Each structure stands twice: as C-alpha cells, then as structure tokens.
Amino acid sequence: MIDFYEHIEAYIEGTLSPDLVTQMKTAISKDKSLKQAVADYPIAKTLSESLIEHEVREILSETKTTDNEKGRSGAWIIAITLLAALAVSYYQWNRHNRQEIIHNRIMASYTPPVSEGTRSSTSVASESNLKSAIQAFDLRQFDQSKEILEKLSPKNDSIYYYLAHIALIENKIGKAKSYERKISTLELKKDLTKYLSEF
Amino acid sequence: MIHTGTKDIIDGIRGDSTARRRAILILTNDSDLRTKTYSYVKNHSGSQTEAETVYNDMIVTFIKIVHTKPSFSLDRPLHAYLMGITKNLWYNEIRKRSRSKTSDIEKLAEQRDENITAIELLIKGDRASILNKVLSQMKIKCKEVLMYWSSGYKMQEIANILGYKTDGVARKKKSECMKELLTYLADKPHIKQQLSIK
Structure with a gap:
C-alpha cells in the first residue's frame, strides 16, 4: 500500500x-x-x-541569560556591599550621636579641676612648664595647656590627668580613656572615671 | 588558506548539535568580532541594542548559510566574511526605516557584500513568538531530522549524524515527523493564520 x-x-x-x-x-x-x-x-x-x-x-538566548545572571550576581554583591557600608556608617553615626548626647549631659554639670595635679617633676624646666600648663588649664586655655603637656617628657600622673580632662572636654573619649588608664594615683583616676564610665 | 580554528567552526556547524553548539559559542564569545560589529552599527546611526540584534542575526545568518550549503567554503578570512554579513544586515535594516536619509542608504549600499548569499531570517518580528511556540512543542528527534532534511542533508548523512542504522530508517523517521507536523497544523488553523507564511 x-x-x-x-x-x-x-x-x-x-x-x-x-x-x-x-x-x-x-x-x-x-x-x-x-x-x-x-x-x-x-x-x-x-x-x-x-x-x-x-x-x-x-x-544565543541561553548565553545572554547566563550573562544576565552573572550581571545580576554582580549587582547583588554591589548591593550587599553598599548595605554593609550603610550599616557600618549608621552604627558609627549612632555611636557618635549617643556619645554626643552623653557628652553634652556631662558637660552641662562638668567643672574642670582646679590645680588638682601634683606639680612635682623631674627637672626645674619641666616643673616650670607643667606649672604653665596647669595655669593655662585653670584659665580655660585648653589648647595652650595641651600643647605644653604633650611636649613634656617624661610624663607623670599629673600630665596624664590634665591631658585626659582636655580630651574629655574636646569629646575625644577614646583618647581620654587611654590617658586615664595610664594614671596610677587612685584619687586622680577616680575623678576621671566618674565621667568616663558613662560612655 | 583557511585557519584551523575557522575550519573547526565550519565543520562544527555542519556536525551534530554538540559540535554546532561549540561553534556558536566560539562566535558568541569572540570579543574582537563583537567590538568590530558593534562599532560598525553604532558608527552608522545604530544603537547599542540594535548592534546586539545585528550581532546575533549575523551569527544566525552565518550558521544558516553554512548549514544549508554542503559545498560552503570561505573565500576570505572569517571575520571579513562575518563583517560582510553584518554590513548586509545593517543595510537591509536602514533601508526599512522611512526616516533614514537617502545619502545614508547609498553609503551603506556601497559597503554591501553582494558575494554573500542572502538568507531570510524567519524567526523575527511579529511571528517570532508563535514560531518559537510551535517549534518548542516538537519532539527533539523530529526537530533534528527535519532540521537536517530541510537544510538539504542527504538521508545517509542524517543517518550518520543522528545514529540511525540506514538511510531508510532516517527517511521513515522524517516521514513520520512530517506527518505529525502536518496533523498538528491541521488541528490548529489559527496557528497557520498567525504564522501567515506565504
């Protein structure tokens, strides 16, 4: 058939x-x-x-899809990186903000110490410089005081004590805490801790 | 002399589906060729998207030429031939546009390569989606046998490529597949209408 x-x-x-x-x-x-x-x-x-x-x-269309997928995964990586950067920035901003609030509160009732540090030093020249630094501090000339204190060497508790106070006033809490840790005189340390422990 | 890589591409296109796929991927990933094609289209008032379309159409055209012409051989380096296809495709595209200036068309007409066989691209425009729909529904074996048959392969060649024992088996398979396709079309007059193949 x-x-x-x-x-x-x-x-x-x-x-x-x-x-x-x-x-x-x-x-x-x-x-x-x-x-x-x-x-x-x-x-x-x-x-x-x-x-x-x-x-x-x-x-050809499969190839294009693969390219697009590659592009999409690249876009995802960029998006995740951006989000992570955003989260870090937010965390830092939030931390800074919180620090600012606490600092403002502390500064509202803060009274700088008056001639609290021991003025003993290793040399006559240093003794004189430390005296000048404390006088500048007492007169609220913190920049001038800091400049003298930073140059003094070797450092002692008084120097660290005043430098810590200046850092606290300048809202440089990390720096203030680092000076505070170097102080061995309990009384001086305690005076700073009451402020710094709030951060 | 034809470069070994070029010979592999041509043999791959005329071989089985795996070899052809490899050849297509070589052409798709040819960044030098892509740059040349995109530059040509963009330097002649085309957009990035149009350049991409022309690049794909150029590959489709080349594959169709090689697949349907058993005696095909390159008369020049591969890139030069492919750029010839690109110029022809872009000339046809510009000619279709009513907004194109006559001077532009004339300039592109001069760059045309008349030695390259004109090939009609079927899966384009409005009927592309319906064609894709119909062809996607065909059985893989039927697609293969009808594809080689319609490209002019001899039954013995089809049997060798697709692993049929004899040319008679390949012929029978082609006949069955054609009957299936005709039955499908008979059952779906709206598809014939949508395809509007003259």
Missing part, C-alpha cells in the same frame, strides 16, 4: 511519475486529511527550515 504522505513533496514539486500523480490525485479527492496535508505542506516545510534558526537563537 502506498503511503501518499511520503510523496507530497514530489507531488508539489512535480517530480512524481505520471502514474503516481494519478493515484495521488485520486487519493486526495477521497482523503480530506491528505488534501489538507498537501495544502499545509509549504507551511510545514518553512517551519522545518526555521528549526536551525530556532536552535541557534535558543543557544
């Missing part, structure tokens, strides 16, 4: 033998599906011709 479907192309192209053409025509007149198939054959052939293009475009 002849499978007429196998001969549609040859029938359309006119390459079928005359005998088969006659048989084909008879079959088409009797078989509606075959008639439809002959009519649709050019469409089916064009669809088949699109298959290579379809395959290539699918691969």
